[in-house]
Amino acid sequence: MTTPSSMTPGPPVNPQAPERHVVLVQPEIHWNTGNIGRTCLGTGARLHLVKPLGFSLDDRMVRRAGLDYWHTVDPFLWDDFDDFCSGMGAAPGEVALLSKSGRRSFREIPRQKRLFLVFGSETAGLSASVLERYPPENTYHIPITDSIRSLNLSSAVAVVLYESLRFDLPPGFHAY
Numbered sequence: 001m002t003t004p005s006s007m008t009p010g011p012p013v014n015p016q017a018p019e020r021h022v023v024l025v026q027p028e029i030h031w032n033t034g035n036i037g038r039t040c041l042g043t044g045a046r047l048h049l050v051k052p053l054g055f056s057l058d059d060r061m062v063r064r065a066g067l068d069y070w071h072t073v074d075p076f077l078w079d080d081f082d083d084f085c086s087g088m089g090a091a092p093g094e095v096a097l098l099s100k101s102g103r104r105s106f107r108e109i110p111r112q113k114r115l116f117l118v119f120g121s122e123t124a125g126l127s128a129s130v131l132e133r134y135p136p137e138n139t140y141h142i143p144i145t146d147s148i149r150s151l152n153l154s155s156a157v158a159v160v161l162y163e164s165l166r167f168d169l170p171p172g173f174h175a176y
Helices: 030-043 060-065 068-072 081-088 153-165
Strands: 019-025 046-050 076-078 094-096 115-118 138-139
Touching: 019 030, 019 081, 019 153, 030 046, 030 068, 030 153, 046 081, 076 081, 094 153, 115 153
Parallel strands: 019 046, 019 115, 046 076, 094 115, 094 138
Antiparallel strands: none
């Protein structure tokens, strides 16, 4: 586990690849976090967890959801969103806030070399205080039918993360 005091943000797995950060603000379900950690490893993205968490990171279920990869996820752990913002120094154009009430489709997320994809908790989403830190143009949604309330958090992260990488993956990214 990487804490802000010991953190030195490293380059992406492939230095030619875009730098992606998945930020989970107050995640509640350990299975989702484990699955998201595995997805981050598969894309070279860094995982950031903003407290409070709805589970213990020592929980065997988090490790189980990340399968045998969890020990290499090494997520950054932040005390709160202010701590994350001051520690990472992300420019407003590098931040995409994902919310079911987001103004724009996730397909409109700008193609940035460095990008922070910020997701809220499974039950409450992103708080008003997080959403108000950035212009409404920084909010994005994944279009869904009215048959469901929302997508599962780990599914939403996978959809948005892979879309953010779609045009910018260097040759040879497919590793097996």
